[in-house]
Amino acid sequence: MATTSTLTAVGRPFERLDGERKARGQALYAADIELPSMLHGRLVRSPHAHARLLGVDPSAALAVPGVVAVLTAKDVPGRNAVGSRGVQDQPILVTDHVRFLGEPVAMVVAESVAAATQGTAKVKVDYEPLRGVFTPEEALAPDAPALFERGNLCHQARTRRGDFDAARRQAALVVTNVYRTPMVDHAFLEPHAAVARPDGGDAVTVWVTAKTVHPMMDEISRILGWPKEKVRVIAATVGGSFGGKPEIPLGCLVALAAVRTGRPVKMVYTREETFQTSAKRHPYVVRLTHAMAADGHILGLHADITADAGAYTTESRAVVGRAVGHCAGPYYIPNVDVEGRAVFTNNPAPGAMRGYGVPQVAFAHEIQMDIIAARLGLDPVEVRLRNVLKPGLPTITGQPVLEGVGAEACLLRIRELLAAEDATDPCPPQGVPDRNGELLGWGVATFYYGNGRTAVEDVGRARIRREADGSFTLFVGVPDVGQGSDTILAQVACEELRVPWPAVKVISADTAHTLETGPSSASRVTVVVGRAVQEAARRMREFLDSGGGADWRPGDPLPEMAAEYRTDSTSLDKNGQGSPYGTYTYGVQAVKVGVDPRTGKVAVRKVLAAYDVGPIVNPLLFQGQVEGGVTGGVGYALFEGIRLTEGRVANPNFHTYLLPTALDSTAPVLAETVESHDGAGPFGAKGIGEPASIPTAPAIANAIHRATGGRFFELPITMEKVYRALRR
Amino acid sequence: MGAGTATIRVTVNGRPESLQVPVGLTLLEMVRDSLGLKGTKEGCSAGDCGACTVLLNGRPVNSCLVLAVEADGHDVTTIEGLVGAGGGDDTGNDLHPVQRAFLRHGAIQCGFCSPGMIMTAVGLLRANPHPTETEVRTAISGNLCRCTGYAKIVQAVMEAGRMMSLPGGEGGRGRGNH
Numbered sequence: 003m004a005t006t007s008t009l010t011a012v013g014r015p016f017e018r019l020d021g022e023r024k025a026r027g028q029a030l031y032a033a034d035i036e037l038p039s040m041l042h043g044r045l046v047r048s049p050h051a052h053a054r055l056l057g058v059d060p061s062a063a064l065a066v067p068g069v070v071a072v073l074t075a076k077d078v079p080g081r082n083a084v085g086s087r088g089v090q091d092q093p094i095l096v097t098d099h100v101r102f103l104g105e106p107v108a109m110v111v112a113e114s115v116a117a118a119t120q121g122t123a124k125v126k127v128d129y130e131p132l133r134g135v136f137t138p139e140e141a142l143a144p145d146a147p148a149l150f151e152r153g154n155l156c157h158q159a160r161t162r163r164g165d166f167d168a169a170r171r172q173a174a175l176v177v178t179n180v181y182r183t184p185m186v187d188h189a190f191l192e193p194h195a196a197v198a199r200p201d202g203g204d205a206v207t208v209w210v211t212a213k214t215v216h217p218m219m220d221e222i223s224r225i226l227g228w229p230k231e232k233v234r235v236i237a238a239t240v241g242g243s244f245g246g247k248p249e250i251p252l253g254c255l256v257a258l259a260a261v262r263t264g265r266p267v268k269m270v271y272t273r274e275e276t277f278q279t280s281a282k283r284h285p286y287v288v289r290l291t292h293a294m295a296a297d298g299h300i301l302g303l304h305a306d307i308t309a310d311a312g313a314y315t316t317e318s319r320a321v322v323g324r325a326v327g328h329c330a331g332p333y334y335i336p337n338v339d340v341e342g343r344a345v346f347t348n349n350p351a352p353g354a355m356r357g358y359g360v361p362q363v364a365f366a367h368e369i370q371m372d373i374i375a376a377r378l379g380l381d382p383v384e385v386r387l388r389n390v391l392k393p394g395l396p397t398i399t400g401q402p403v404l405e406g407v408g409a410e411a412c413l414l415r416i417r418e419l420l421a422a423e424d425a426t427d428p429c430p431p432q433g434v435p436d437r438n439g440e441l442l443g444w445g446v447a448t449f450y451y452g453n454g455r456t457a458v459e460d461v462g463r464a465r466i467r468r469e470a471d472g473s474f475t476l477f478v479g480v481p482d483v484g485q486g487s488d489t490i491l492a493q494v495a496c497e498e499l500r501v502p503w504p505a506v507k508v509i510s511a512d513t514a515h516t517l518e519t520g521p522s523s524a525s526r527v528t529v530v531v532g533r534a535v536q537e538a539a540r541r542m543r544e545f546l547d548s549g550g551g552a553d554w555r556p557g558d559p560l561p562e563m564a565a566e567y568r569t570d571s572t573s574l575d576k577n578g579q580g581s582p583y584g585t586y587t588y589g590v591q592a593v594k595v596g597v598d599p600r601t602g603k604v605a606v607r608k609v610l611a612a613y614d615v616g617p618i619v620n621p622l623l624f625q626g627q628v629e630g631g632v633t634g635g636v637g638y639a640l641f642e643g644i645r646l647t648e649g650r651v652a653n654p655n656f657h658t659y660l661l662p663t664a665l666d667s668t669a670p671v672l673a674e675t676v677e678s679h680d681g682a683g684p685f686g687a688k689g690i691g692e693p694a695s696i697p698t699a700p701a702i703a704n705a706i707h708r709a710t711g712g713r714f715f716e717l718p719i720t721m722e723k724v725y726r727a728l729r730r
Numbered sequence: 731m732g733a734g735t736a737t738i739r740v741t742v743n744g745r746p747e748s749l750q751v752p753v754g755l756t757l758l759e760m761v762r763d764s765l766g767l768k769g770t771k772e773g774c775s776a777g778d779c780g781a782c783t784v785l786l787n788g789r790p791v792n793s794c795l796v797l798a799v800e801a802d803g804h805d806v807t808t809i810e811g812l813v814g815a816g817g818g819d820d821t822g823n824d825l826h827p828v829q830r831a832f833l834r835h836g837a838i839q840c841g842f843c844s845p846g847m848i849m850t851a852v853g854l855l856r857a858n859p860h861p862t863e864t865e866v867r868t869a870i871s872g873n874l875c876r877c878t879g880y881a882k883i884v885q886a887v888m889e890a891g892r893m894m895s896l897p898g899g900e901g902g903r904g905r906g907n908h
Contacts (some may be wrong), residue, residue: 017833024841025829027769027809031842034768189876191773191781191842241771241842242876273774484840484877622836629879630839656778656874664867664880671881 011496011503012685015622018489019508020239020482032195032211032238033270040197041070043259043269044118046108046125047279051348051649052134052147053100055127058108063124068117071263072125073109078258080227084250085315086217091150092314092351094225094251094258100129101149101313102350103649104279106251111259111267136648138287138308138345149313149346156311156344157319159326161398161578164337166293169302173293177374181366182716184643185285185310187277188355189661192241194249194280195270198260205232208257211240212248213483214521215511225254226261233257237481237511244634245354245523245692247483249280277654281353282644284309284321284344286362288329290370293337298380298388302337303398305329307363311344312351318344321352324456325359326578330398331367332409332450332588333389338398340578348649354523356634357692360451361699365717368447368700372707382704383417386448391588397450399574401581404680409588411676412612413448416590419610420444423594432711440596442607445704447697448590452583453682453689454526457574460584462526462534462567463517466495466506466542467560468551474499474506474542476535479519480527481511485691486623487527491535493619494684498539517564525587525689528619530569532684537565569682585682587693588614591632593701594669597709602725604706606636606669613693614678616686628673628694635698637662641718738802742767743811751798758782758793760801761808769809769845773874780873783846783853784808790853792872809845812852828852831890832883839877847873851887859895863888 023029048055060072075082075097082097083090096107110121135141141154148154170176198208206226210218215235223230240247252269259267271280286309293302307325311318326342357364375385390413391397393405403409429442436442454460465477476495482488488508495506509515519531541563545551551561569584594608609632618624641660645652653659679686703714712727739748742765749764758775761767761784770793773781777795784793785807812826823830828851831837838844847870854861854869861869866887867880875883 015836018836018838020841021833021838022825024838024844025825025832025848026813027767027845029841030768031771033772036766036768189874190840191779191874191876192771192840193773240840242840244876270772273776273779484842486839626836626839626878626882629881630877631879633879634876655776656774657776661874661876662879663871663874664884665871667880668867671879 009497009685011493012619013617014503014620016489016493016503016620018486018623019492019504020488029239031192031241032197032209035197035209035238035268037197037199037266040266040268041111041113041263042115042118043109043111043256043267044115044122045106046110046122046127047104047106048096048100048129049103050100050129050131051103052132054130054132055096055098055100055107056130057128059126060108062126063110063121066117066121066124068113069110069121070113071111071259072121073111073259073262077262078225080225084221084225084254086250086317087320089315089319092251094254102348104350109255109259111263134348134649136347136349136646138310138347141345141347149348154346156315156346157322158343159323159578161326161338161340163398163400163577163579166302166304166337166339169337170293173301174296175294175377176291177294177370177377178289178291179370179373179715181288181369183286183362183365184717185352185646186283186638186642187644187659188244188246190242190244190246193271193273193276194247194252196252196256197266197268198256199266200260200264206257206260207234207236208253209236209238210248210253212237212481213243213523214248215481215513216479216518218248218250218253219513221250222254222257225258234514240481240483243483243522244356245358246281273656274654277659278651279350281316281351283355284318284352284359284362288363288366290366292370292374294374294378298378298385300333300335300389303330303335305340307342309344310349310352311346312349313346314351316351316353320456321354321359325363327399327456327582328360329363329367331364332391332448334391334395335398349646350651357696358524361638361696364447364449364696365700365703368697369703372704382446383413387413399582400579404585406678406680407588408614408676408678409450412588412590412614415612415674415676416446416592416610420592432708435599441599441709442594442596443705443708444592444594445701445708446590446592447701447704449693449696450586450588451525451693451696452586453524453529454569454571454583455520455524457571457580457582459571460520460526460530460569462530463519463564464531464534464538465517465562465564466538467562468542469560470556474501476506476508477516478508478510478531478535479516480522480531483522485627486620487522489623490528490619491532494532494535495539497685498536499543525692528687528689529584529683530567532687533567534565536684537567538563541565585680585688587688587690589693589697591697591701593698593705595702595705595709597706597724599728602721602728604640604719604724606702608669609671611671611673613673613675613690615675615690615693616678616683616688618675619687624690625673627690629671631694632671632698633662633667635695636667636702638717639699639702639719641720643718736799738799740801741805743807753799755798756794757784757796757798757801760798761793767808767810771842771845773842780850781843781846783849783873785849785853788853788856790850809849812848826852827893828855828887828890831886831893835882835886835889837878837882837886843873843875847875847883851890855891855894859891861891
């Protein structure tokens with residue numbers, strides 16, 4: 003078994019490669035890009051959530067000084083429909099049917115932002131408002147107005163295995179509960195922005211803030227009706243993603259405007275636009291039924307999951323597809339009947355957000371486990387230990403757990419840590435305040451998370467070039483979205499090349515120079531792209547070791563090696579059975595909360611975590627992912643939630659949509675890893691981005707229960723809810 | 731120039747500037763658009779997120795909530811004006827101690843909040859060279875960060891405070907570590 007102790011680059015807490023540029027304020031984000039004779043775009047957006055678009059009259063706007071052009075759907079030369087994951091159903095400018103509030107109907111392009119904004123007020127738009135549907139229940143009613151000809155059911159997915167009904171008949175205990183989770187915003191600090199520059203009359207370069215550039219290139223080329231080679235997409239410095247970005251219509255719109263005007267065009271969303279119109283985390287309703295044996299083994303699971311897909315498909319199919327495979331948690335369950343669906347509504351369309359449909363189901367299955375433990379008189383960690391997946395056992399999709407996985411070890415370690423806490427700093431009994439007047443309690447939550455895209459062969463690609471000065475340049479298609487992937491991949495390359503840090507420079511996410519290698523999402527970059535980087539580096543090292551490049555002379559092409567890595571994952575059959583991921587990250591978080599019984603205010607006091615994530619590539623970045631992920635989880639647990647009134651976001655800014663501040667996020671986060679080496683990622687490393695956040699909300703809910711006796715089935719668990727529960 | 735504009739004199743990063751600005755122009759717009767200093771970020775335009783923080787006469791302000799004309803006759807420091815201000819280290823690095831501490835502690839991820847966060851921290855340490863952890867957290871509570879969870883930022887600010895109090899450090903020259 004390889005350990006990181008023999009390694010010189012992997013496992014070291016190096017400073018991130020882009021850190022100094024960012025600290026100096028020199029990193030260029032999309033909104034920072036200035037080009038000569040650049041124009042500025044602003045959008046005319048529908049004030050109706052559901053409407054027929056009857057006409058757009060731009061004449062008064064064109065008379066505004068500084069306005070250069072007004073674009074409508076008629077100006078789209080190619081097919082006016084974009085999307086991700088193979089479903090293109092969203093127009094970049096509405097043709098005739100408005101499906102959500104804030105949907106763009108026209109783009110005003112002007113010499114200044116002020117002139118463009120003035121112009122938008124002068125565009126005359128005729129709408130015929132239609133009745134809207136704002137919950138999946140409304141949308142699936144027989145007389146509901148349809149968003150699309152095919153109806154309001156966006157997608158359905160199943161996972162079936164064994165015989166749940168038989169398991170239910172044998173069960174000593176059956177536990178059913180319904181869980182609800184809200185729509186939440188990524189709230190990356192950088193609002194969406196994009197810049198496009200025409201290159202001659204038949205090519206365009208577009209800078210975006212994005213987790214992926216190649217699909218953006220595909221969509222822009224289809225919108226323009228141009229070959230892909232004529233469209234270059236570059237990720238500028240990305241000011242946070244968390245699954246969000248790119249905003250596909252935005253990149254297409256600036257490209258179209260640049261081509262139509264022959265001048266560079268920039269468009270930056272306001273914070274309100276970002277809140278009202280861009281992707282979010284899907285709200286879920288999750289109904290779980292566990293059939294239990296008296297000894298605490300799970301005999302069967304029935305799950306019914308409904309996600310609000312909003313107005314367009316975006317990533318809903320894959321988000322629901324991941325949820326139906328993860329809704330059991332990391333437990334062996336022989337009999338499973340799961341159905342999930344995504345339903346179109348006239349709400350802003352959710353998309354991918356850190357955890358991709360799994361935080362919602364983890365909230366449900368982990369509260370279920372605590373309720374089951376209480377009903378059976380078992381310790382919460384013990385009931386999880388009796389069911390946790392071990393090497394060789396199948397997940398609910400029938401994928402055997404790999405040798406070397408330490409999910410059980412994570413639980414055992416958390417049990418030790420909690421025993422130590424109990425010995426040194428015990429919590430008073432439930433409902434009894436400590437000497438500071440606080441109710442205290444620990445809660446635990448377990449999870450697993452498939453690394454990579456679901457049920458497709460996930461492909462990583464990378465290229466390495468040796469420069470004339472002997473240094474190396476690594477070309478990868480994935481942008482560093484802030485998590486530090488450039489640094490992680492450079493560490494992998496350095497290690498495999500056996501060169502001192504930091505002899506590898508990284509060029510990432512530029513379609514002119516990097517190979518398509520999927521998005522910076524799905525906790526896949528370290529594992530899937532990392533393996534391709536490792537392989538390219540190995541080939542380069544062997545080439546050089548065998549004397550390759552020794553006769554290189556100035557003017558010769560520089561030596562280059564490329565590599566591709568494909569995961570062992572498979573597609574799923576009609577029962578959702580198969581091996582949808584190359585590997586999984588496993589883990590447990592334990593959270594201690596303090597509850598003020600006078601106000602219901604919950605404070606997170608301490609967080610312990612144990613992960614099966616393989617060897618850590620960069621401890622500084624790992625700890626940053628965990629601390630940030632936990633803080634996002636605290637917001638999800640306690641106060642975040644988009645409030646919608648007939649499709650309008652009622653809290654579209656940071657004074658009404660509150661994020662955790664430095665005063666809310668004071669708990670120490672002590673994360674450990676267990677020995678694990680399933681061999682999937684480079685040097686055994688696995689993904690931590692999403693796993694950092696997934697278990698936090700249910701662990702907090704379980705801790706609040708331990709402290710107060712109150713059970714909460716709906717996020718966020720606000721102060722008011724806790725206060726009311728304490729008064730009951 | 732016509733009505734609706736004013737001439738202002740401001741010192742930006744130690745350099746005197748004379749600018750003709752619309753009276754409605756914000757300090758943020760002046761810094762980013764009129765002067766091209768893109769290190770200062772726009773995150774919300776409502777004073778909620780702190781990404782646009784600059785120092786006005788040494789004190790942190792949300793530059794999206796200050797008009798450029800209010801800065802007339804005053805001293806503005808942006809992230810670009812910080813290098814060299816804390817004295818270099820023995821490797822010739824010209825970064826301010828707060829910038830160095832942010833890098834060493836991994837306090838930067840996506841980096842969009844970092845310039846504003848660093849300016850708030852510099853403002854705090856000038857006013858209070860030895861802040862407690864609670865004082866640091868309170869000072870940066872108007873600067874949102876979605877990536878880090880703040881722990882590494884707090885550690886970096888505390889460490890920068892200690893470094894700056896050493897002989898030769900900014901704000902503590904000749905004062906020693908007491």
